[in-house]
Amino acid sequence: MPKIIKFYVHTVDTVCEKVGRFVMYWVFFMMFLLILSFVTRNIINFPLMWIIEMAQFTITAYYLLGGGYSMLADDHVRMDLFYGRLSKKGKAKMDVFTSFFLIFYLILLFFGSITSLIYTIETKQKLFTAWAPYVWPIKTLMLLGILLMLLQAFSTLFKDIANMKDKRI
Template identity: 55%
Template structure:
């Protein structure tokens, strides 16, 4: 949540310096984009933990608790597969950024290494949470008490 406050602060500084002081700062918009990217990448695992992700309730609401747990365990398999693919790609992208000191092509020219490391960390956290959810749903589907 604090990253949103930081992003608002950066955008506010940008608006004040550009519109009132007539001194444009070239790094503000990109910094706000990096902060927002870190926010939603790191927020994915937390959102999974809270169960705040969107579901298609067309059929899901009609299932029993065990049926919902079975469906969640089934779809968790696909989520884990997707996150593993993302992790492989993000590790490759981060290794490339580190090896070649990748920079964003802009006037500010920031290094892409920090945001790519944050991307890998966020995907790892989300993958761990998805695996945890899979085992919890599997236990629920078997009728075992939650732990």
């Protein structure tokens, strides 16, 4: 494999791993928010109107920013009707074939998220709730998460092509 591809794979894998490891701890922040919501609503009887939406934003960012790391760690869901019986080369060939569908889907999501973010910023979009937070922060994280998954999909594609040729990146 060319050095530029090796550099790309190493860089994207490193970024996705660092972001994924950082974001994996956000689940504890979300749990703290939900416990705080329970305490303020049921024990203190002083409900905080922003807390549930903040927990939703946190889990959304957790899910989207962790996508690239999930792909890197091969922790995503795969239908295993006959994939498990394939050889390493056979799995690599199947992954290369399916990668094109994944990349196409992620490109559509990426451009859709760009237009959605632009619209959100131009219209100063807010949620229709009592708290009424701006939507642009979560849409920005959505765009970054989809970009990381797209970059990781190309990295995985390059690694699968190398596996097909019995080479190492």
